[in-house]
Amino acid sequence: MTKSITAWQKAKQEGRKLAMITAYDHAMARLAEQAGLDALLIGDSLGMMMAGEKDTLPVSLEQMEYHTRIVARAVSRPLVMADLPFGAFEESPQQAFAASARLLKAGADIVKLEGGAVMAETVAFLSARAIPVCAHIGLTPQHVRQFGGFKRQGKTQEAADKLFDDALALQAAGARMLLMEAIPADLATRITQALDIPTIGIGAGNGTTAQVLVLHDVLGLNPDKAPSFAKPYLNGAELLTQALTAYATETRAGTFPA
Template sequence: MKITVNTLQKLAHEGQKIVMLTCYDASFASLLDQAGVEILLVGDSLGMVIQNRDSTLPVSMEEMIYHTRCVAAGAGNALVLSDMPFGSYQESPQQAFANAARLMQAGAHMVKLEGGAFMAETTRFLVERGIPVCSHIGLTPQFVNAFGGYRVQGKTDDAAARLLDDARQLAEAGASLVLMECVPAELAGRISRSLAVPTIGIGAGADVGGQVLVMHDLLGVYPGKKARFVKNFMNEAGSIRGAVEAYVNAVKARAFPSEEHSF
């Protein structure tokens, strides 16, 4: 069954968890699709896991288009979600539309924008013109220099209130999904319950609509210190396909993330 925005809404309404993984090429797109991953995120995380950069900031629009085209070629039923890279959408809604349209023409079904309520106008502008949007709040990697590093967001009462307001405004602007990264589990659950649209978490606890991981983290192939929310599913799997299926099953069964993977 082809996964669409309506499918995601139906899954959320039925209380079924949504499974997302990053993906950057056709071969893995086919494997992940067959293993039951519902959303393939063509992430600007490719800057780190593929290009060995220090952050996502150097990733270009042309690179995102190339990898989106590759993933779309291999995807069968999964929904293809593409990141809007740094500098491609912050200037104006018109700039965002021009670049989002290029990603859609490359095969994306939805685009992801980082940022809170200040992105509501741009979100509305895209949605009104036929481009579904996933809003990304909490730890937004494109803002790493402004944050002073990769830190958990929403820890104080004021910060939590801002994140809740961000999520509500973005959902009201028409976002089809709200992705929360590195947000305390209790807050993420509260935000999820306040929204009519599905939520996705990474380092945001289990009380959200679905989960996403960077594929290289799931497979244990990305070097360096692992984030708290990461689990290496290859440890007990006999194959890459087995590791992906274990992740899908764990998310669907609400076995991942556990408390040890949450804040």
């Protein structure tokens, strides 16, 4: 079962690819499991996708806990990963443990935190206390205001070398997985080959163990804001608009209910 972190480790060793999608509610989580997804990420992207925020920073731990609970309740097979939101883990390893414990109790199998080698101490603290951690480097959305926007990372040799060193430090600290976002494909592949732990890519080429995309981007529900690396597999916005329009038209015409 891909719900097991050891199963992900085995997939990395065998060179098998895995598929992950974000999920924020019970109904979509059930559909994702039925479709055979290997993992569901309750991302703090829910602030943008579900609440219309301009970035992920306003998302609270309470929101993450709530959405983790309703997603985890819907599935039994996929790995359930939950984001530690901005402000819930950076202050100290002890703060990170308290927040992580709440997400695991809500149903997460593993938590994800953003940051490079600077977070190695926190990762080690959590790992020593039964908290599985996925580290997140590259474009880290919680740093978007510091970056000056959602910008691709690791483009210079110096920046690429730093991300490579970050990856090694986080693995050494006990991270069980590594997510890389919006970095050059060759860099993501090189990091994947250097690590023993599974890697997850988003906008980082196809050399990683797994891929993750935002559900709304895959379903074409956010066509005007989807990142360039996302691929819509459905024109969901148009299809849903047509359905809602048809319902409204029939209701006003008195043909529904018949």
